[in-house]
Amino acid sequence: xxxxxxxxxxxxxxxxxxxxxxxxxxxxxxxxxxxxxxxxxxxxxxxxxxxxxxxxxxxxxxxxxxxxxxxxxxxxxxxxxxxxxxxxxxxxxxxxxxxxxxxxxxxxxxxxxxxxxxxxxxxxxxxxxxxxxxxxxxxxxxxxxxxxxxxxxxxxxxxxxxxxxxxxxxxxxxxxxxxxxxxxxxxxxxxxxxxxxxxxxxxxxxxxxxxxxxxxxxxxxxxxxxxxxxxxxxxxxxxxxxxxxxxxxxxxxxxxxxxxxxxxxxxxxxxxxxxxxxxxxxxxxxxxxxxxxxxxxxxxxxxxxxxxxxxxxxxxxxxxxxxxxxxxxxxxxxxxxxxxxxxxxxxxxxxxxxxxxxxxxxxxxxxxxxxxxxxxxxxxxxxxxxxxxxxxxxxxxxxxxxxxxxxxxxxxxxxxxxxxxxxxxxxxxxxxxxxxxx
DNA sequence: TCTGGGGTCCTAGGACCC
DNA sequence: TCTGGGGTCCTAGGACCC
Numbered sequence: 393x394x395x396x397x398x399x400x401x402x403x404x405x406x407x408x409x410x411x412x413x414x415x416x417x418x419x420x421x422x423x424x425x426x427x428x429x430x431x432x433x434x435x436x437x438x439x440x441x442x443x444x445x446x447x448x449x450x451x452x453x454x455x456x457x458x459x460x461x462x463x464x465x466x467x468x469x470x471x472x473x474x475x476x477x478x479x480x481x482x483x484x485x486x487x488x489x490x491x492x493x494x495x496x497x498x499x500x501x502x503x504x505x506x507x508x509x510x511x512x513x514x515x516x517x518x519x520x521x522x523x524x525x526x527x528x529x530x531x532x533x534x535x536x537x538x539x540x541x542x543x544x545x546x547x548x549x550x551x552x553x554x555x556x557x558x559x560x561x562x563x564x565x566x567x568x569x570x571x572x573x574x575x576x577x578x579x580x581x582x583x584x585x586x587x588x589x590x591x592x593x594x595x596x597x598x599x600x601x602x603x604x605x606x607x608x609x610x611x612x613x614x615x616x617x618x619x620x621x622x623x624x625x626x627x628x629x630x631x632x633x634x635x636x637x638x639x640x641x642x643x644x645x646x647x648x649x650x651x652x653x654x655x656x657x658x659x660x661x662x663x664x665x666x667x668x669x670x671x672x673x674x675x676x677x678x679x680x681x682x683x684x685x686x687x688x689x690x691x692x693x694x695x696x697x698x699x700x701x702x703x704x705x706x707x708x709x710x711x712x713x714x715x716x717x718x719x720x721x722x723x724x725x726x727x728x729x730x731x732x733x734x735x736x737x738x739x740x741x742x743x744x745x746x747x748x749x750x751x752x753x754x755x756x757x758x759x760x761x762x763x764x765x766x767x768x769x770x771x772x773x774x775x776x777x778x779x780x781x782x783x784x785x786x787x788x789x790x791x792x793x794x795x796x797x798x799x800x801x802x803x804x805x806x807x808x809x810x811x812x813x814x815x816x817x818x819x820x821x822x823x824x825x826x827x828x829x830x
Numbered sequence: 831t832c833t834g835g836g837g838t839c840c841t842a843g844g845a846c847c848c
Numbered sequence: 849t850c851t852g853g854g855g856t857c858c859t860a861g862g863a864c865c866c
Contacts, residue, residue, distance in 0.1 A: 427834075428834055428835090430834095431831080432831095432832090432833080432834075433834065434833065434834050434835095435834095436834080436835090436866090437866095449866080450833080450834080450866095451833090452831090452832055452833055452834095453834095454831065454832075455832075455833090494865080494866070495836095495837095495865080495866045496866085497866075498865095498866070580864085580865075581839095581863090581864070581865085582864090583863060583864045583865080584863085584864090585862080585863055585864085586863075586864085614840070614841065615840090615841090616839080616840060616841085617839095617840075617841095617863090637838095639837095640837080640838070640839095641836090641837070641838085642836090642837090643835085643836065643837075644835085644836085645834085645835060645836080646834095646835085647833095647834060647835085682858085682859095684859095692832090692833065694861090695860080695861085696859085696860060696861075697859085697860085698858085698859060698860080699858095699859090700857085700858060700859085730834090730835095732835090734836095734837095
């Protein structure tokens with residue numbers, strides 16, 4: 393905690409949905425839901441129009457469809473989100489070198505670490521207003537909420553209070569009165585399980601939380617969680633903004649449309665996951681010592697099995713072999729809902745066993761994992777960018793029964809016409825380039 | 831026809847070592 | 849007629865975040 397509100401937290405409003413509305417003029421002002429479009433998908437982001445129907449993040453997609461059947465349901469274009477995010481993070485780095493991204497749509501900035509500037513209230517508010525205006529300009533119409541406060545915690549609380557499309561500064565000295573009336577759930581780190589425990593202790597608000605001793609909270613939540621929560625309840629937070637955070641783990645997992653119970657099929661999927669994870673490992677220039685296999689059962693319970701090797705590796709056949717052997721130790725006859733492979737214990741130098749003189753993973757591995765797959769029906773994900781030789785740029789409105797329906801419009805075009813094609817129409821192709829589907 | 835995917839951090843028990 | 853005590857590593861599970 394410091395005596396100026398010089399920590400900034402920025403949160404892009406309904407980010408994924410907003411990018412879709414920007415690039416698809418016919419969806420502006422309408423409910424848009426981005427998420428998994430399969431049987432078992434969940435909502436990633438709902439536009440504010442969709443939120444008025446009670447649709448929110450992490451909600452099962454079938455529930456979202458029930459609540460808001462007329463919404464546009466899109467699969468998501470991470471290339472486009474990454475591009476927009478990059479523009480925003482670039483603007484933040486112009487303010488200060490100390491920028492800590494939390495995700496594609498969120499970051500902290502330590503304004504006291506930037507060039508010499510006034511950090512008084514008016515100057516900070518002007519800076520935030522200017523930032524928001526430039527952000528909207530640079531991203532083609534996205535909006536962000538900005539919070540300013542004397543700590544990470546207060547900046548985050550402030551941006552939450554500013555939503556959507558606003559600015560909020562919590563004046564140093566007013567932290568306690570700002571947070572006291574908020575629900576305890578508003579404190580980052582208090583999720584459903586912790587809130588359940590707190591409710592049993594009679595806690596509903598942050599003010600209630602302040603009545604509990606640190607010892608009581610430690611007894612209920614453990615040492616780390618209890619001490620941390622007690623401090624935040626009194627707005628005590630001196631965590632620094634950290635620009636560089638090293639990667640601790642890399643993983644890939646997949647929930648299947650239907651549970652799988654064939655060991656050979658599962659082993660093949662484990663291999664594929666291992667190859668993709670290794671490709672990312674190699675791309676990052678890292679080597680891993682621990683391989684983890686994750687399985688979710690039909691009842692949604694899950695188990696993990698891990699093995700730590702003597703040396704660190706970046707070879708896909710090694711990681712795949714370990715994943716397979718971990719899978720061998722599980723009885724999959726009951727069915728498997730999700731299979732994941734991950735690596736941890738990451739280091740920057742190979743520590744292969746000395747007797748193993750083979751070179752680290754070849755470029756071939758990376759190419760294989762990244763090579764574009766041939767076009768299959770499932771590539772016509774709703775919302776994906778396509779090109780037509782005659783009609784130009786458009787996006788997938790829907791597909792099925794060997795057909796794909798496309799709306800031809802772009803961010804600049806205004807609402808455009810809809811046409812339907814055969815799914816294998818050679819005139820139609822997935823768009824490649826910076827805004828392609830990820 | 832419930833409940834994604836990519837992460838981080840914490841806890842707890844057992845092995846192992848000095 | 850027993851059982852010390854830290855520190856570290858590994859494994860497994862769980863809470864939480866976006």
